[in-house]
Amino acid sequence: MNTESSLKATDQPVGVYIGWDWADKKHDVCLRLPGQKSGDHKIIDNTPEAVHGFLKDIHTQFPRQQIVLAIESSRSALLPIFEQYASWLTLYSINPATAAKYREVFHPSKVKTDALDCSLLADIVIAHPDKLFIHIPQDAQTLEIETMAEDRRKLVDRRTAIANELKSRLKSYFPQALDFISDATTHPFAAAFLLKWACLDTLQKSKPQDIRRFYRANRRQLTEKLEALLVQLPTFQSPSQKTCRIEPAVFFVQILSKELDCLHTAISAYDERIAVRVSEHPTLPLIESLPGAGATLQARLVAVLGRPDALQASGNSPYRNADDLAILTGIAPVVRRSGKSSVTLCRKAFSHFSHQTFMEFSKQSIVFGQWANAYHQFKESQGWKYWRIVRALAYKWIRILVAVLKSGIAYDEALYVKQLREKNCPYMNAFGCKTATS
Secondary structure (H helix, E strand, O other), X not given: OOHHHXXXXXXXXXXXXXXXXXXXXXXXXXXXXXXXXXXXXXXXXXOHHHHHHHHHHHHXXXXXXXXXXXXXXXXXXXXXXXXXXXXXXXXEEEOHHHHHHHHHHHOOOOOXXXXXXXXXXXXXHHHOHHHOOEOOOOOHXXXXXXXXXXXXXXXXXXXXXXXXXXXXXXXXXXXXHHHHOOOOOOOHHHHHHHHHXXXXXXXXXXXXXXXXXXXXXXXXXXOHHHHHHHHHHHHOOOOOOOHHHHHHHHHHHHHHXXXXXXXXXXXXXXXXXXXHHHHOOOOHHHHOXXXXXXXXXXXXXXXXXXXXXXXXXXXXXXXXXXHHHHHHOOOOOEEEEEOOEEEEEOOOOOOHHHHHHHHHHHHHHHHHOHHHHHHXXXXXXXXXXXXXXXXXXXXXXXXXXXXXXXXXXXXXXXXXXXXXXXXXXXXXXXXXOOOOOO
């Protein structure tokens, strides 16, 4: 990675280096002046007031100078505080594995104390600033979209977990319900159905016309499968007839159904709010025509890519080029070479939200995009496995999208396909004539 491109431009000299070791009750900090071989150790209470007060005092001691602070990257709870002082605070986010390996170099006995850790963090940033990432936060508009998109994803994951648990419980006492809801426990209709009929006995006591009316009220089609189920309904039997098994299961399923109902409402609310924020973002017009990117993926791509002006000459972006973004998202592989051997491995340290965003978009582009579909078929014919193709395609998309943001020209699938044909692209020659499934 070109680390020079990620440095924050400033003419101010460094006033002090700070190594910051975070803990649950207190923070250990090491303050070292430029040129000093050892520093002063301080302990700060883990409260917003104490942290804000410490930073303001340091700024008062070193006016018109940069304060360089190093902290382990997993300590994200403090980032909102540090970001408020970005005009004079240069923040380095150190990988915890880097800090641990650095400590073992000088302390092979594996001794570990908070005071030692904060001193070594200051040591790392003084000795190797050119090899480290400076933490550059997204702009406020992008940061809000990113936070909401990540929170929405967590709600979706929670909904999936509850839906799977619901399905497992239904199989033990009311498996016929899965046929009535088409096995789609994540759909809002499933929660509505189970809140009304949580066991076979209550369903069998209902009239067929009432069940049909319920389906129509929930905008579900009256299919031949449903009619067949209604005919068979009187003959259905529960796996167990014991009340001691059925009643607890009914109670549990209704609790899960209520939770699912709340999650459906919450996710819809997030979708509405995110849609409004994304519609105001300057990146959206540049990526609206991406194949396979619906509203949810567009929001996530906007959150990861940021503003187009942040990548231009006067901008301040967490990444400066496609290679930077490929590393930050974990799409770029790691190559290990020793002698004549060479091994390519998946990257471990990266933003999982960003990684998942590009991998999911890459998958969708294979289905809906012409050149991506051709690329997939071409690599598949060469023996590549599916996930290797998806990752390679995600890397291509990163290069394309960074170029789109830098140029400010919206992505045009037809124009890009035309350019590939003009360049005599091998996968377009082999498979590009086939239309993508849509």
